[in-house]
Amino acid sequence: MTYRTRLTLLILLDSIIVSTAIFIAAWVVYPYTEVLQLDAIIISAIALLIFHHIFASVYKLYNKVWAYASVGELLAIVQAITLSIISAGIVQFLTNDFSIYSRALLVTWLLHIILIGGSRFAWRIYRDHFIVNSTNQKRTLIVGAGAAGAMIARQLKNEQENAELNPIAFVDDDLTKQKMQIYDIPVIGKVRDIPDIAEQETIEHIVIAVPSLANGELQKIVDYCNQTNAKVQMIPKIEDLMTGKVSVSHLKNVEVEDLLGREPVKLDIDSISEYVTGSTVMVTGAGGSIGSELCRQLIKFNPGRILLVGHGEFSIYQINMELKQKYGDNAIEVIPVIGDVQDRHRMFEIVETYKPAIIYHAAAHKHVPLMEYNPHEAVKNNVIGTKNVAEAADTYGAGKFVLVSSDKAVRPTNVMGATKRLAEMVVQDLAKRSKTKFVAVRFGNVLGSRGSVIPLFKKQIERGGPVTVTDPEMTRYFMTIPEASRLVIQAGTLAKGGEIFVLDMGEPVKIVDLACNLIKLSGHSEGDIGINFTGIRPGEKMYEELLSDDEVHPGEVYEKIYVGRTVEVDVSLIMNLIDELNKTNQDQLKDDIMKIVYAEQTLLTAQGS
Numbered sequence: 175m176t177y178r179t180r181l182t183l184l185i186l187l188d189s190i191i192v193s194t195a196i197f198i199a200a201w202v203v204y205p206y207t208e209v210l211q212l213d214a215i216i217i218s219a220i221a222l223l224i225f226h227h228i229f230a231s232v233y234k235l236y237n238k239v240w241a242y243a244s245v246g247e248l249l250a251i252v253q254a255i256t257l258s259i260i261s262a263g264i265v266q267f268l269t270n271d272f273s274i275y276s277r278a279l280l281v282t283w284l285l286h287i288i289l290i291g292g293s294r295f296a297w298r299i300y301r302d303h304f305i306v307n308s309t310n311q312k313r314t315l316i317v318g319a320g321a322a323g324a325m326i327a328r329q330l331k332n333e334q335e336n337a338e339l340n341p342i343a344f345v346d347d348d349l350t351k352q353k354m355q356i357y358d359i360p361v362i363g364k365v366r367d368i369p370d371i372a373e374q375e376t377i378e379h380i381v382i383a384v385p386s387l388a389n390g391e392l393q394k395i396v397d398y399c400n401q402t403n404a405k406v407q408m409i410p411k412i413e414d415l416m417t418g419k420v421s422v423s424h425l426k427n428v429e430v431e432d433l434l435g436r437e438p439v440k441l442d443i444d445s446i447s448e449y450v451t452g453s454t455v456m457v458t459g460a461g462g463s464i465g466s467e468l469c470r471q472l473i474k475f476n477p478g479r480i481l482l483v484g485h486g487e488f489s490i491y492q493i494n495m496e497l498k499q500k501y502g503d504n505a506i507e508v509i510p511v512i513g514d515v516q517d518r519h520r521m522f523e524i525v526e527t528y529k530p531a532i533i534y535h536a537a538a539h540k541h542v543p544l545m546e547y548n549p550h551e552a553v554k555n556n557v558i559g560t561k562n563v564a565e566a567a568d569t570y571g572a573g574k575f576v577l578v579s580s581d582k583a584v585r586p587t588n589v590m591g592a593t594k595r596l597a598e599m600v601v602q603d604l605a606k607r608s609k610t611k612f613v614a615v616r617f618g619n620v621l622g623s624r625g626s627v628i629p630l631f632k633k634q635i636e637r638g639g640p641v642t643v644t645d646p647e648m649t650r651y652f653m654t655i656p657e658a659s660r661l662v663i664q665a666g667t668l669a670k671g672g673e674i675f676v677l678d679m680g681e682p683v684k685i686v687d688l689a690c691n692l693i694k695l696s697g698h699s700e701g702d703i704g705i706n707f708t709g710i711r712p713g714e715k716m717y718e719e720l721l722s723d724d725e726v727h728p729g730e731v732y733e734k735i736y737v738g739r740t741v742e743v744d745v746s747l748i749m750n751l752i753d754e755l756n757k758t759n760q761d762q763l764k765d766d767i768m769k770i771v772y773a774e775q776t777l778l779t780a781q782g783s
Contacts, residue, residue, distance in 0.1 A: 184236050185227070191289045192226045192258075193219050199281035214270040215278075221265040222282070225258035248291060255286045311340035315368070315377045315404070317395055318384035319346035319354070319361045322409055326383045327357050342375050365395055372402035381425060382408040396428055400694040428695050441660055442732070445667040447475050449532065449574070456481040456530035456572075458515055458563055459537030461489025463620060464578055467659040468534050469493055479507035481528055484537065485514040515559030525566040532666065533567050535560060536578040538594070545590040546712040549763045553755055556593035557748065561600050568608040576666045577601050577614040581651065581679070584616070584738075587715055592767045596748055598674055603745040605672035613669040615662045616738065617677040618651035627685060631692050639703035641689045644710050648686075649717050651679035665735055678734040682717070744773075 196219045230236060233250040259279055267274050314330070316323045327341045344351075344361040345368055351361045363371050371377065380399050382392070392408075399406045407425040455472055459465035460482035466489075473480055480497070484490045494510040501508075509528070513520040515537045525533075538556050539545055545552040560577060567575040579598055582591030598614045605612035619627075634641045653661075658677065665675040686705065693703045710716065727737045747770050751763075758766065 181236050187293055188226060188230065188290060189223060191286065191293070192222050195285040195289065196222060196278065196282045199278045199285060200275065203275070203277045203281055211270060214266060214275070217269050218262050218266045218275075218279075221262040222258055225261040226254070226286075229254040229257045229261075247294070251291045251294065252287060255283060255290065259283045259286070312338055312378040312405075313342045313376055314339040314379040314381060315371060315375070316341055316344045316359070317346075317365060317368070317380060317382045317399075319344040319348070319351045319356055320384070322385050323383035324356050326381060326409060327359050331357055339379055339381070342377065343371065345371060365398055368395075368398040369401040372404055377402065377404050380404045380406045382406065382428065385409065392428075396691070396695070400691075405697050406695065441664055442667060446663060449667060450475040450477050450663075452476070452478045453531040453573075454479050454481070454528055456483060456525070456528065456533045458483045458533070458535050459578075460484045461486045461493055462536060463655055464659060464662075465534075465536035466493045466496075467655045468536060468578075468662060469497060471656070471659050471663055472534075473497055473501050473506055473508075476506060479509060479528075481509050481511055481524070481530060483511045483513055483515075483524060485512065487512060515563055516554050518562040521562045522566045522569065525563075525570045525572065529570060529572075530567075531573045533563065533572050533575045534578065534662065534666070535563050535575065537563075538578070538597075540580065540590060542582070542588050542590045542714055543711040545593070546588060546764075547760075549589045549593075549760055549767065550755065552589050552593040553596075553751070553763070553767070556590070557596045557600065558752060558755075560597035561752075564601055564604050564612065567610050567612075568604055572610050574611045574666055574669055575601065575604075575613070576662060576669070577612070578662060579614045579616045579674070581616050581618045581676075586768075586771050588712075589764060589767060592771045595771045596751075596767065599743040599745060599748060602672055602674070602743060608671075611669040611671040613665065613671070614674045615665045615677065616674060617653055617658050617661065618679040620653055620655050620658050627688065628692070631689055632696075635693060635696050635698065635703055639693075639698075640706045641693065641703055642706050642708050643686050643689050644708055644714065645716060646686050646707060647684070647716060648710070648714075649682040649684050651682050652688075653677070653679055661734060664732060668731055668735065674738040675731075676736045676738045678730075678736065747773075 196215060200215050233254040235250060235254055259282060263274050263276075263279050266279075316326055323344060323346070327344075330339050330341050341357075341359050343363075344356065344359060345363045345365055346352075346361055347364045352363075354361050362375075368380070372380070380402065382395055382399070384391075384395070396406065406428055408428050410426055450472060455477045457465050457468050457472070457480065460469055461484040465484065469480060469482060482490050482494055482497075490510045490512060494508060497508045511524055513524055515521060515535075537559060539548075539552050564575055564577075577597060580591060580594045582588065583595035583598055584591075586592040586595055601612045601614055604610070631641050661677045665677075668675065689705055690700060693700055693705075727739060729736075731737055751766055751770065754766075755763070
């Protein structure tokens with residue numbers, strides 16, 4: 175229906191109601207008396223008609239979408255009708271010898287509210303109970319009957335003609351909300367009742383609408399949801415809903431990252447701003463998972479310019495375009511630089527040209543089994559690459575150099591971890607004689623990073639399975655990419671020179687549990703997809719370990735950040751390793767690498783005892 179047709183019909187309908195209501199009211203109030211003057215009633219009817227359309231225009235009664243009418247629209251109707259009745263009463267008083275048929279006007283007021291209001295709300299009732307209920311919408315259960323849940327319910331109700339979801343019920347653990355109704359939707363149980371309610375009410379979709387959950391609570395809710403066949407989603411951040419950045423159409427799938435149940439990292443904004451704002455910042459490996467997220471986090475602090483250094487042309491192009499599109503108006507100079515950290519001349523050239531105040535070195539080979547087969551490449555990228563960039567930072571006076579390291583550098587049993595430890599040794603050695611503050615930051619596996627299990631599992635699930643897990647007992651410590659990146663930036667503010675910062679990685683997670691969660695969150699069952707155990711790969715540990723007491727200085731230096739213990743290292747051994755690199759075969763190189771880190775570990779253990 176066009177706007178013009180709709181407007182004409184509403185005006186015609188209101189005109190009929192307003193013109194006849196005064197006569198009906200007069201007949202009801204004064205059925206057998208001669209008190210009424212017919213000409214006074216006719217004048218009142220004309221006045222009502224004129225004033226009604228005036229006030230209907232003022233309160234925009236003809237511009238409202240009555241299919242979504244609520245209390246606000248009802249209040250507008252009452253105000254418009256009340257003012258038109260008062261105005262008609264004044265006209266009646268002036269034209270009828272200063273007398274008013276007050277009872278007739280009161281009944282007219284009631285008739286107007288019932289008939290005009292009823293005509294508007296009748297469409298919503300018809301739409302809700304006949305049009306909407308006849309569509310193929312998914313029966314939806316909302317977890318959480320608080321402000322967020324109410325907002326979701328209201329938006330779904332208001333958008334029912336176009337929405338895919340039809341809210342049927344709430345569940346909430348708050349006893350005061352049990353058996354109550356929100357927008358005519360009942361609260362019919364607690365979170366633990368989700369499986370039974372889903373079966374009884376034939377629930378096809380579950381929306382988790384609890385914006386703030388303490389550690390582990392989301393996992394408990396998801397566990398109950400996974401006992402059903404319903405698809406599970408959750409609301410975006412409540413602040414995004416409130417500010418209108420997103421709506422219920424932006425409901426997100428529950429990701430494995432959401433189930434970590436960790437409190438968000440609180441950054442020391444002032445200290446970060448003090449050394450990042452206005453400075454030239456360089457990130458190597460800027461196209462990688464950690465490097466690109468470091469760039470996203472750093473640019474929020476308004477550096478003078480940020481250098482995106484990497485050897486992968488397309489990955490550098492992607493992060494460059496992303497930052498320019500998102501922050502292009504901030505006058506932050508984003509400079510993409512193609513260069514391989516193994517190319518010493520190129521690294522020195524970049525640092526000399528741009529004179530970065532801070533360098534975050536995130537470029538590395540990190541895949542454990544691959545590096546077992548390619549130790550030469552691990553040394554060239556992780557050790558020599560680090561040495562090149564670090565010495566360039568020292569030569570041209572960078573203020574800080576932050577090496578992104580790995581928890582696999584702790585008691586390493588594989589080539590990747592050992593070469594990361596050798597890189598730390600190189601940085602520690604430079605810290606002793608350089609004005610640049612050199613530090614390293616260690617953390618564990620990063621969910622969603624390139625080469626990690628999550629992207630692999632997702633691809634396997636998309637192909638219909640099976641999901642491959644090395645061993646049912648294998649555990650790992652995990653962090654999200656933003657969490658790791660923020661802590662790396664924060665650790666940089668704490669640098670005095672020579673430290674190895676260790677990030678608290680929370681509780682270990684079984685890889686098989688991670689796989690099971692991902693299968694269920696993707697809307698499948700383990701029976702549909704299947705899990706195959708393939709056995710431990712070369713260089714892998716069954717259990718990764720957090721640092722023991724003899725490897726960490728007691729007490730956090732900042733929330734979730736500790737300082738690792740180290741011993742004096744003989745860097746000449748590393749230099750000899752680099753000099754003899756091309757003359758050494760793969761097996762011999764592995765032995766030489768492990769001898770260096772084993773010697774250091776022996777000293778560390780002796781020191782701790």
